[in-house]
Amino acid sequence: MTDDTLSEPIAFDDPILAARIAKHRDALRAGGYPYRFDRSDLASDLHERFGDSDPGSETGVDVTVAGRLMNVRDMGRLAFGVLQDVSGRIQLFVSKAVLGDEGFARFLDLDSGDWIGATGEVMVTKKGELSVRVSSFVLLSKALRPLPDKWHGLKDVEARSRQRYVDLMVNAESRKTALTRAKVVSELRRQFEDRGFIEFETPVLLSQATGAVARPFETHHNALDLDLSLRIATELFLKRLVIGGIERVFEIGRIFRNEGVDATHNPEFTMLEAYQALADYGDIMELVEEVLAAVAVAAVGTSTLTYQGRMLDLTPPFRRVRLVDLVAEVVDEDVSLDTSIVRLRALADRYGVEADPSWGPGRVMFEIYEAAAESTIWEPTFVTDYPKEVSPLARLHRDDPRLTERFELVIAGSEYANAFSELNDPFDQRERFEVQAAARAAGDDEAHPIDEDYIRALEYGLPPTGGLGIGVDRLVMLLTDCKHIREVILFPTMRPEAASPPVVGSR
RNA sequence: GGGCCUGUAGCUCCAAUGGCAGAGCAGCGGACUUUUAAUCCGAAGCGUGUGGGUUCGAGUCCCACCAGGCCCA
Numbered sequence: 001m002t003d004d005t006l007s008e009p010i011a012f013d014d015p016i017l018a019a020r021i022a023k024h025r026d027a028l029r030a031g032g033y034p035y036r037f038d039r040s041d042l043a044s045d046l047h048e049r050f051g052d053s054d055p056g057s058e059t060g061v062d063v064t065v066a067g068r069l070m071n072v073r074d075m076g077r078l079a080f081g082v083l084q085d086v087s088g089r090i091q092l093f094v095s096k097a098v099l100g101d102e103g104f105a106r107f108l109d110l111d112s113g114d115w116i117g118a119t120g121e122v123m124v125t126k127k128g129e130l131s132v133r134v135s136s137f138v139l140l141s142k143a144l145r146p147l148p149d150k151w152h153g154l155k156d157v158e159a160r161s162r163q164r165y166v167d168l169m170v171n172a173e174s175r176k177t178a179l180t181r182a183k184v185v186s187e188l189r190r191q192f193e194d195r196g197f198i199e200f201e202t203p204v205l206l207s208q209a210t211g212a213v214a215r216p217f218e219t220h221h222n223a224l225d226l227d228l229s230l231r232i233a234t235e236l237f238l239k240r241l242v243i244g245g246i247e248r249v250f251e252i253g254r255i256f257r258n259e260g261v262d263a264t265h266n267p268e269f270t271m272l273e274a275y276q277a278l279a280d281y282g283d284i285m286e287l288v289e290e291v292l293a294a295v296a297v298a299a300v301g302t303s304t305l306t307y308q309g310r311m312l313d314l315t316p317p318f319r320r321v322r323l324v325d326l327v328a329e330v331v332d333e334d335v336s337l338d339t340s341i342v343r344l345r346a347l348a349d350r351y352g353v354e355a356d357p358s359w360g361p362g363r364v365m366f367e368i369y370e371a372a373a374e375s376t377i378w379e380p381t382f383v384t385d386y387p388k389e390v391s392p393l394a395r396l397h398r399d400d401p402r403l404t405e406r407f408e409l410v411i412a413g414s415e416y417a418n419a420f421s422e423l424n425d426p427f428d429q430r431e432r433f434e435v436q437a438a439a440r441a442a443g444d445d446e447a448h449p450i451d452e453d454y455i456r457a458l459e460y461g462l463p464p465t466g467g468l469g470i471g472v473d474r475l476v477m478l479l480t481d482c483k484h485i486r487e488v489i490l491f492p493t494m495r496p497e498a499a500s501p502p503v504v505g506s507r
Numbered sequence: 508g509g510g511c512c513u514g515u516a517g518c519u520c521c522a523a524u525g526g527c528a529g530a531g532c533a534g535c536g537g538a539c540u541u542u543u544a545a546u547c548c549g550a551a552g553c554g555u556g557u558g559g560g561u562u563c564g565a566g567u568c569c570c571a572c573c574a575g576g577c578c579c580a
Contacts, residue, residue: 016515019534076539078541080542080543095540126542129542147517148518149533152544153518154519161575434558494575
């Protein structure tokens with residue numbers, strides 16, 4: 001490949017690219033690039049160790065740093081470089097007196113974006129900027145493309161999503177969001193593990209996608225000549241594990257739903273599901289409160305946030321309100337599941353919900369909640385006791401068989417968690433599946449299919465179990481104050497680019 | 508799926524009513540030994556997402572398509 005690159009007779013009409021490619025070829029002719037490099041300190045290490053040194057001071061300490069050269073300020077016989085590594089930035093103090101004419105010229109020949117390694121004494125400039133006075137440096141890798149505007153960076157949301165690598169190198173906010181996401185996932189995992197939950201990986205490819213009400217992606221296995229779907233939830237497999245006797249299980253995994261893309265939806269997203277034997281949904285509420293507060297503190301340092309310009313307190317305990325009571329409160333009418341269906345439909349109509357004739361009171365109530373009540377919630381709120389009609393996997397409420405022991409955690413108008421006392425009666429589960437299957441037969445392709453093996457599993461006995469799902473992407477959005485899911489998914493789903501050839505052609 | 512909007516130099520953005528397409532940064536040449544978006548001087552660089560159309564003349568108007576954004580379903 002090296003020889004090819006050297007001999008390749010391509011004429012690059014962009015002078016910026018042409019100049020950089022020429023330098024790249026020079027570097028190859030001069031012996032090529034290093035395969036490895038020993039760095040002594042990260043930028044952040046130096047700021048930590050020497051950050052409070054006085055302006056003009058010499059430390060007498062030699063270090064070796066490495067990173068991407070972001071900017072060079074040439075002063076004639078002196079130059080300043082900005083080196084960025086994974087931890088932050090450190091200034092390079094480069095003088096002709098130290099490097100000599102040839103070395104100094106070689107430094108000025110570098111381009112912004114190049115990866116370099118540099119060795120020198122740690123010092124502080126007269127203006128107080130901690131720097132490395134470069135005594136030697138090496139080009140580690142050439143950037144053939146220029147960096148975006150050093151001040152404005154890369155703003156175009158499409159370009160930032162498609163070329164996340166550029167976004168990350170120039171936009172500190174994007175790096176911070178990405179790193180916060182990693183912390184959130186890591187802390188979630190730690191929180192569940194600390195409570196005795198064990199993490200498993202359940203199948204993605206399924207002959208039947210179950211565990212949620214959603215449309216799956218379809219694919220095909222050639223060797224088995226088998227149509228398969230990508231999973232839309234991990235729910236039923238994790239509960240199979242509980243049936244198998246692994247009493248506390250969880251999975252943080254990618255879920256795929258064949259839906260549109262908008263500010264809060266990406267076709268592939270990350271969900272945490274957890275199941276705890278011998279627990280009910282009340283136990284899960286306490287678990288969620290503790291875990292979310294802990295994750296917030298670990299990821300952003302506090303459970304008292306600002307989201308979209310407004311204060312938001314994730315400190316437990318969260319408000320708890322029954323769904324039907326919340327609806328009554330919001331519509332300011334004394335409605336309940338005992339209210340006549342005619343009156344409920346009229347109410348639904350008031351909020352723009354076109355009630356289907358097949359809907360019972362529970363479904364109508366739920367739709368009114370979604371249309372009128374959910375978005376009014378700001379502070380973390382457990383909305384509890386969802387109608388049976390809209391909760392095919394949740395256990396009947398111990399006090400009212402028209403309801404289930406289910407809650408959703410709603411924050412700032414959106415759902416962050418969905419949980420139940422799990423339905424563990426195989427007879428009841430079959431009936432719920434039959435209802436869903438009927439809806440499916442009637443044309444609702446999002447309705448839940450019957451999972452016969454899951455019923456068989458239930459026949460062996462699922463203990464009383466509390467289960468939980470948390471939308472990880474949305475949680476990250478909340479904690480990083482992002483209003484669009486693409487900001488927290490590094491490589492969001494997009495249509496392919498029409499044509500964006502790399503400068504290095506395929507020939 | 509519907510409505511509205513956007514696409515101009517590597518990046519960030521200007522260009523009344525259609526009338527010779529501009530700036531800043533980056534890059535190039537030059538000056539400068541303490542800069543912090545360095546500064547100063549100089550010379551360049553785009554024919555406007557793609558394809559049609561209207562017009563003497565289109566970045567600007569019309570149609571289709573591509574990609575994206577916002578709102579609604």
